[in-house]
Amino acid sequence: MKRAISARNCVCLPLLLGLMVFLAACQSADLRRDTPFWAEDVGDPAARFELAKRTQPELIAFLRRLPKGADLHNHLSGASYGEYVVASALEQGLNYDPARRRFTDRPAGQDGVITGEQLLRDSALLAAYHDVSSMRGWYPAVANGHDHFFASFDHLRSGDRGKAEMLAEVVARNAWQNVTYLELMTSPYPKSVRKAIGAALERFDPGDLEGAWAQVASVLDDPAHAAATAAYLDRIESGADRILRDKHDLRLLGDAPDVVVRYLPQLLRKLSLDRFFVDAVAAMMAIRDEPRVVALNMVQPEDATRSRERFADQMRILDFLSGKLGNPPISLHAGELVLRESPVEPMRDRISRSVTQGQARRIGHGISIAWEDDVVGTLETLRRREVLVEICLSSNEGILGVKGDAHPFMLYRRAGVPVSINTDDEAISRSNLTMEFVLAASRYDLRYADLLELARNSLEYAFMPGDGLYVERDYARLRPGFAKVRDSQWTPSAEARAAMQSDLKLRLQVRLEREIVAFERSLANGFRTTP
């Protein structure tokens, strides 16, 4: 009998133990289900991030403070929220034309024009302005997001907001989101530079680029242009510093948000080829002469008739001038195309030619990749040349109607092409870099390690000088002297400090790694911003 009982015990005991473990697991799963990601003992940062993925507000709370590195694709004029544009228009004494939904210097009372104060008091008129100057007034069922998006710039621009104000806004917003580096697309030099090149170019024949070059070459040696560009940027940046000190919304960040800003001139792809040539020379000159100007890009809709017709010549001009001006860094919007907006033919080589002929080291959007003639070969070229694709999820959804599985985000990742998360036009999309990370994380089920890779990509593929922290772009291999940078107790040696002093990329990458350490420590300690 005793033996029988003991035999039965042998069977039951493991079952009982198993049941207890199962119940404990259920209880802990239950606990975890009702536990915020910042609670004690809910695991490492990766486990905490899985908890944060349950709802969008939790993701926002987690990702706003995640160190994100850089925003590499950000148009300054599309980053200024309409609310601040209205305030700025009022400060300048502009009036408002409700019929055209634009600010104007025409007198109030004439043709329905009202004062800025009247606009502020009329919530319906104010709402109508914000609707038309951003994507919030776009109704997908009845209107085209592409057209609404490109029209919104004119409404924003009518408020005549200065570059210093826009810069202050963007710097403040990004500092608050743990972004430490921005590459902003804007015109970073005065018109006089472009005019001098244009005046020298008396005849332009797209078939004779050497002839065009010979006409403008002397302008490039005039040191007055480099000085004018430096003074122009100095004025904008010191204006932005002043605004950051004085304006309440922005001052919340403290006196001097620590964000490094660099600039990319934009070539207008719809304009004539001679103007494109002049703009490209001006941009490459600025990159050569001014350290704050780091690369160039091309803007305006890629699907426009003129853009399509001139693309081949534009690539030829970039190729030619790159050879003349020391191969400056280039990032190109390429493949921001869908069948709704474009015939398929331009999509067959738009991305590959932007890289092989247009000398692009980064690609903006790259949505039409799947329509490339040799899609595998193009992806292989991007991977081999280490061309990063700048992903802009909100923008692609609004302008092209592309989201979720229709977006090539995962295709690029599976093909080993580096990508980064960017805003494009955060104010027009009513978004910001945190929100773009939220979309990426929730739509593509990203893991915590993926987030860190995206943040590291943004600094690694930025157009700033320096050797950086990582060996051969392998984030697991740290440069000698920095092997312990991810240890919580690390302090830089004198040599490490000297190396960071002379290498901006290294400095910002070390800062990112240290911010990740601090972020993870905060996660484990209750995630409060004030102790």
Ligand SMILES: [Zn+2]
């Ligand atoms: Zn863009």
